[in-house]
Amino acid sequence: MSRQEIYSPEGLRVDGRRWNEIRRLSCKINTHPISCDGSSYLQIGNTKVMTMVHGPIEPKNKSSLLQDRAYLTVNLNIPSFSFFNATTNKKLSKNSKKILELQVSLVNIFQDLIILKNYPRTQIIINTIVLNQDGSLISSIINSISLALIDSGISMYDYISSVNCGLFNSKFPILDLNYLEELDLPFLTIAIIGKSENVSFLLLENNLPLDALEKILAISISGSHRIKDLMDNQVKKSSKLRIKSINEQSIN
Amino acid sequence: MSSTSKQNWAISDCDAHFCDVLVMLKIFVPFHCYGWSSQKCWGAEEETAGEAGKAGEAGEAPAEATMEVLTVSKPIQNREDFDSDSDSDLDLDFASPQKQSLQNSVVTPGELVTSDPMLMRGHGTYSVGNKTYSSVAGTISRVNKLLSVIPLKSRFRPETGDHIVGRITEVGNKRWKVDIGGEQNAILLLGSVNLPGGILRRKSQNDELTMRNFLKEGDLLNCEVQMLYNDGAAGLHTRSLKYGKLRNGLLVLVPSYLIVRTKNHSFDLPGNVSIILGVNGFVWLYKTPLKTSLSSSSTLKNTNLNKFQTMLNSDSSNYTPGSTSVSITRLEEESTWEIYSDKNDPNISNNVRLNIVRYKNCLKCLSHCEIGITKSRIEHVYDISLEYENSGNLIEIEVMERIGKDVLNGEKMRGVNTSKMMSL
Numbered sequence: 001m002s003r004q005e006i007y008s009p010e011g012l013r014v015d016g017r018r019w020n021e022i023r024r025l026s027c028k029i030n031t032h033p034i035s036c037d038g039s040s041y042l043q044i045g046n047t048k049v050m051t052m053v054h055g056p057i058e059p060k061n062k063s064s065l066l067q068d069r070a071y072l073t074v075n076l077n078i079p080s081f082s083f084f085n086a087t088t089n090k091k092l093s094k095n096s097k098k099i100l101e102l103q104v105s106l107v108n109i110f111q112d113l114i115i116l117k118n119y120p121r122t123q124i125i126i127n128t129i130v131l132n133q134d135g136s137l138i139s140s141i142i143n144s145i146s147l148a149l150i151d152s153g154i155s156m157y158d159y160i161s162s163v164n165c166g167l168f169n170s171k172f173p174i175l176d177l178n179y180l181e182e183l184d185l186p187f188l189t190i191a192i193i194g195k196s197e198n199v200s201f202l203l204l205e206n207n208l209p210l211d212a213l214e215k216i217l218a219i220s221i222s223g224s225h226r227i228k229d230l231m232d233n234q235v236k237k238s239s240k241l242r243i244k245s246i247n248e249q250s251i252n
Numbered sequence: 253m254s255s256t257s258k259q260n261w262a263i264s265d266c267d268a269h270f271c272d273v274l275v276m277l278k279i280f281v282p283f284h285c286y287g288w289s290s291q292k293c294w295g296a297e298e299e300t301a302g303e304a305g306k307a308g309e310a311g312e313a314p315a316e317a318t319m320e321v322l323t324v325s326k327p328i329q330n331r332e333d334f335d336s337d338s339d340s341d342l343d344l345d346f347a348s349p350q351k352q353s354l355q356n357s358v359v360t361p362g363e364l365v366t367s368d369p370m371l372m373r374g375h376g377t378y379s380v381g382n383k384t385y386s387s388v389a390g391t392i393s394r395v396n397k398l399l400s401v402i403p404l405k406s407r408f409r410p411e412t413g414d415h416i417v418g419r420i421t422e423v424g425n426k427r428w429k430v431d432i433g434g435e436q437n438a439i440l441l442l443g444s445v446n447l448p449g450g451i452l453r454r455k456s457q458n459d460e461l462t463m464r465n466f467l468k469e470g471d472l473l474n475c476e477v478q479m480l481y482n483d484g485a486a487g488l489h490t491r492s493l494k495y496g497k498l499r500n501g502l503l504v505l506v507p508s509y510l511i512v513r514t515k516n517h518s519f520d521l522p523g524n525v526s527i528i529l530g531v532n533g534f535v536w537l538y539k540t541p542l543k544t545s546l547s548s549s550s551t552l553k554n555t556n557l558n559k560f561q562t563m564l565n566s567d568s569s570n571y572t573p574g575s576t577s578v579s580i581t582r583l584e585e586e587s588t589w590e591i592y593s594d595k596n597d598p599n600i601s602n603n604v605r606l607n608i609v610r611y612k613n614c615l616k617c618l619s620h621c622e623i624g625i626t627k628s629r630i631e632h633v634y635d636i637s638l639e640y641e642n643s644g645n646l647i648e649i650e651v652m653e654r655i656g657k658d659v660l661n662g663e664k665m666r667g668v669n670t671s672k673m674m675s676l
Binding site for chain 1 (some may be wrong): 319321322323358360361362390404406485507624
């Protein structure tokens with residue numbers, strides 16, 4: 001794909017979006033009410049991620065028992081069927097370095113976000129499965145885990161919302177990249193705590209001109225805030241439905 | 253939220269039925285806000301919005317870049333519901349006192365609950381300076397000065413006096429570890445169980461060595477929370493004849509918030525089935541034990557006679573775990589080795605087994621529809637379920653939802669006054 005098609009002179013991207021347009025985000029919480037304590041399903045464009053949280057529970061083995069706080073485990077599962085073009089893509093096996101590194105950084109993000117000292121001598125297990133991927137994978141995983149933790153009733157300081165942003169022609173920032181754009185553009189993934197400007201996680205694996213960084217950060221922070229709003233709306237909506245059904249029972 | 257965003261929501265609602273709508277949220281972000289040492293972490297958005305307003309009026313566009321994010325939102329299916337949602341959500345300010353008393357207001361993590369420094373912070377909150385924020389998604393509850401947020405969903409939290417059902421996971425030093433579906437395993441000390449034969453004495457080293465003869469890994473038991481340790485773990489006891497090992501039945505797991513804490517948690521149900529509704533959401537369904545004359549007021553002679561009868565047909569266990577009428581004074585007569593026996597009653601009829609399964613599916617119906625579980629509701633669902641000959645049909649989703657509606661409608665018709673049917 002030539003570089004011109006990524007961002008047309010009219011200001012449209014390969015999928016017809018503007019430079020600052022997020023793909024359609026839809027999310028659900030409490031998708032697996034029986035099998036785990038908190039669950040979520042998040043879809044942004046064609047990227048689909050499902051998360052299940054177990055815990056706080058008694059630690060599975062003694063080594064994961066901490067006297068003063070909960071032990072956090074993140075299991076990331078990216079099956080090969082999640083690539084829409086499995087043949088040309090490099091496959092990520094369960095123990096590949098990339099996955100292990102991601103798991104560690106996810107633990108680091110959520111360790112600071114969850115109020116772990118409220119749950120001494122317990123373990124919290126987060127299982128994430130990527131069902132389909134089409135760009136902005138890591139940010140969708142972070143958003144999905146954030147929703148599942150809220151669903152499980154585990155105390156946390158705030159939401160965490162994440163988005164990625166690329167740079168076209170070393171000048172124009174482009175928000176929320178899809179798979180094709182990720183192939184061609186340098187991009188960074190950022191995670192923001194709540195509605196603040198506190199960066200909890202920033203991942204940059206390509207070269208990016210330093211003078212463009214400020215522009216990219218500004219638009220990604222706005223994008224993260226927008227995603228936080230969308231997730232918050234969904235959480236409030238489903239909470240209200242539950243409360244409504246409880247009230248119906250007690251009014252009778 | 254700024255007023256621009258509200259307007260844009262209104263636009264999106266008007267156009268919602270055409271197609272996907274571009275919702276434009278204008279966030280003007282002055283670049284000098286993004287210092288690397290971001291000090292204004294909480295409530296930064298108001299400040300930014302304020303500055304943005306000023307910048308817009310003065311028209312200082314070259315210095316400040318415009319950062320707006322476009323999103324595509326789904327056509328809204330349930331428009332009325334969403335309208336009321338978005339309006340109330342955006343306007344809710346929990347710091348104002350009259351809104352605080354508002355029932356059913358939902359807060360989410362990181363949301364400001366109050367900035368009143370006089371209030372005490374309870375569960376589900378944290379504070380930065382004088383401001384109290386919510387740390388879970390749930391409803392605000394205020395008891396005098398204590399402010400807490402109750403999550404909509406969480407694991408079971410034991411309280412002293414709870415009647416619960418648990419499963420032994422570990423036999424340790426003078427104690428059993430019991431899985432009660434909570435955050436941590438509960439502890440059952442050797443000192444807080446009844447010895448077979450009902451002898452009241454200090455537990456010796458010999459008892460420690462034979463702990464596995466009483467209860468071993470995987471056994472289910474019926475017990476009460478005696479105390480809570482500092483870290484939130486529960487200490488259990490079974491020092492009453494209504495508690496002890498469970499036999500002759502089936503365990504059903506339901507969410508713990510569906511079970512209401514009441515005075516009594518074990519009932520006899522129609523169809524020769526009894527139930528123990530553990531507060532932790534572990535429900536034990538079992539064959540109603542034979543009522544011997546022991547439970548009525550009996551003379552010593554009668555008791556001896558019964559003992560003799562028991563010895564005669566010793567293969568049928570006469571231990572009655574759920575019968576609440578047994579007092580602790582008859583400990584000697586009733587607690588033999590039988591109370592720790594692993595043998596099921598061999599005479600459980602097919603009919604009783606089918607009834608137990610039917611009750612299990614009734615409980616699944618109630619938990620699927622998220623209806624609080626009480627004795628009267630279980631009996632009601634059982635009555636409805638009798639029109640399905642094969643109780644396996646009960647767990648089809650359409651049937652479960654229909655039954656759930658029937659139960660609630662039935663209560664409405666009869667005017668049952670249930671002020672609180674769920675522990676939420």
